[in-house]
Amino acid sequence: MNKIIKSLLFTFATVAIITACDKIDEPFLKPSGQTGGDDTTKVVKKVLLEDFTGHKCTNCPAAAIIAKNLATQYPDRIITIGVHAGYFAKADQLGDFTASYSNATSEELNTFYGVESNPAGLINRTATDGQVVFGKDQWETLVNLELAKEAEMSITLKTVYNQSTRLLNITADVKSLKDLSGLYNIVFAIIEDSLQSPQKNVDAFAGNTPIIYDYVHMHVLRGNLNGTFGSELNSTEGISSGSIITKYASTTLDSKWVAKNIKIVAYVINRSSDKYQTSVIQAEEKEIID
Numbered sequence: 001m002n003k004i005i006k007s008l009l010f011t012f013a014t015v016a017i018i019t020a021c022d023k024i025d026e027p028f029l030k031p032s033g034q035t036g037g038d039d040t041t042k043v044v045k046k047v048l049l050e051d052f053t054g055h056k057c058t059n060c061p062a063a064a065i066i067a068k069n070l071a072t073q074y075p076d077r078i079i080t081i082g083v084h085a086g087y088f089a090k091a092d093q094l095g096d097f098t099a100s101y102s103n104a105t106s107e108e109l110n111t112f113y114g115v116e117s118n119p120a121g122l123i124n125r126t127a128t129d130g131q132v133v134f135g136k137d138q139w140e141t142l143v144n145l146e147l148a149k150e151a152e153m154s155i156t157l158k159t160v161y162n163q164s165t166r167l168l169n170i171t172a173d174v175k176s177l178k179d180l181s182g183l184y185n186i187v188f189a190i191i192e193d194s195l196q197s198p199q200k201n202v203d204a205f206a207g208n209t210p211i212i213y214d215y216v217h218m219h220v221l222r223g224n225l226n227g228t229f230g231s232e233l234n235s236t237e238g239i240s241s242g243s244i245i246t247k248y249a250s251t252t253l254d255s256k257w258v259a260k261n262i263k264i265v266a267y268v269i270n271r272s273s274d275k276y277q278t279s280v281i282q283a284e285e286k287e288i289i290d
Contacts, residue, residue, distance in 0.1 A: 043177060045151040047143050048267050048283040049080045050122040051219070052115045052133075054088025055097050055199050061206035061215070063119030063136040068218075070143055077147060079265055079283045081191055082219040085110035088118045096211060099197035101220050105189075108228045113275050124280040125269065132275055152177055155266050155284035166253040168288055170225070172266045173246050176239040183237065183271040184281065187230030188249040190222045191285075193261040222257065225249045229278070233268055262288050 051067055053060045064082075071078040084101035091100035109115075113122060113133055120133050123142040128134075134142060156173040170188060199215035201207050207215065224230070226249055233245055253259060267283035 043151045043154040044077060045147065045149050046076075046283045047074075047078050047146045048122075048124055048265075048280045049078055049139065049143065050083050050109070050125075051080060052083045052085060052110060052118055052120040052122075054084055054086060054090070054118050055099060055101070055197065055215075055217075056090070057088040057118040058200045058202040058210070059136070060088070060119045061199060061201045061212065062203040063121070063139075064218070065206055066136050066139055067121075070140060074143075074147060078143065079267075079285050080219045081189060081221050081265060082217065083109055083221050084217075086115060086118065096198040096213070099195070101195065101217065103221070103223050105223045105228050106221050112228075124283075126279045127276040130276075151282060152180060153268055153282040155268065155282050157264060157266055157284050157286045159264055159286055159288045161259065161288040163259065163289070166255070166259070168251055168253060168262075168264075170249045170264055170266070171246065172248075172284075173244055174233060174268060174282075175244045176241055179241045180239045181237065184233040184239070184268050185230035185271045186226075186233045186247050186266060186268050188225040189265040189267070190225060190251070191263050191265055192220050192222050192257055193218045193263070194258070195220055195261075219263075222254070222262075225251050229271075230269065232271065260287075260289055264288060 049067055049070070051063060053063065067078075067080045071080060083106045085106040089102045092098055115133055119136045121136065121139050122132060123134065123139060124146045125132060126142070126146060128142060154175045154177060158171040160169040161167070172186060172188070174186065195217040196214055197217065199212045199217070201209050201212050203209070206212070233247065239245070253262065263285050265283060265285045268281040269278050270281070272278050
């Protein structure tokens with residue numbers, strides 16, 4: 001594989017085992033779930049929707065509404081990451097658009113997948129008809145196609161966050177639900193909700209035009225903890241059914257980030273340097289504190 005991975009932060013840590021009790025003091029332990037519907041044993045395929053956006057993109061608020069509606073329609077099945085990158089995400093030194101939400105990870109993703117305009121989205125990074133980047137009006141159809149597929153992996157996330165030191169430790173248990181061929185990477189992304197700053201807008205249904213001054217940006221990608229395209233999940237070809245692979249990551253939260261608004265998104269992708277071959281196998285997300 002070509003070494004296109006540029007790590008932002010990459011530290012593995014051993015997470016302490018916490019026994020069950022009525023009250024848990026810091027650090028807080030939060031395991032993720034992997035169920036769907038009323039069947040508590042069924043693993044469902046989740047869809048990672050990466051929304052390439054920017055505060056100067058006039059049609060992006062409408063795209064955000066589409067993503068939110070999909071998440072509402074399919075609860076616990078849609079995981080959204082807002083990727084602020086490219087021309088429309090640039091921050092000004094003065095004026096309304098001084099907020100900066102882009103970063104090295106978002107810019108590398110933007111370049112790698114060839115995003116030329118916003119809004120644009122990746123739906124599980126799955127290629128369809130020779131495309132991997134799609135306009136907002138195509139998202140619902142493509143999401144439904146992904147939701148119809150059977151889950152091939154499950155991801156169980158545990159997070160341990162210490163509010164005093166702001167140290168965050170993450171454990172991901174990845175279980176293969178069938179015999180799988182190929183090589184895979186796991187990615188740990190950190191996103192932040194509820195960031196308020198002006199946003200250009202042309203859709204009156206989405207808010208004030210031409211600028212929504214109190215716009216709330218959700219699912220903002222702050223960076224990846226183990227490189228833009230993650231780190232290896234399996235080092236040899238294939239994963240047998242029932243195998244569980246455990247991976248760790250840790251970071252100290254940036255002092256500007258609000259911990260209660262932070263989530264970790266873990267997802268497994270096909271390991272490839274070809275943008276048409278990096279599809280998402282499974283994804284999971286967890287808030288780091290209640």
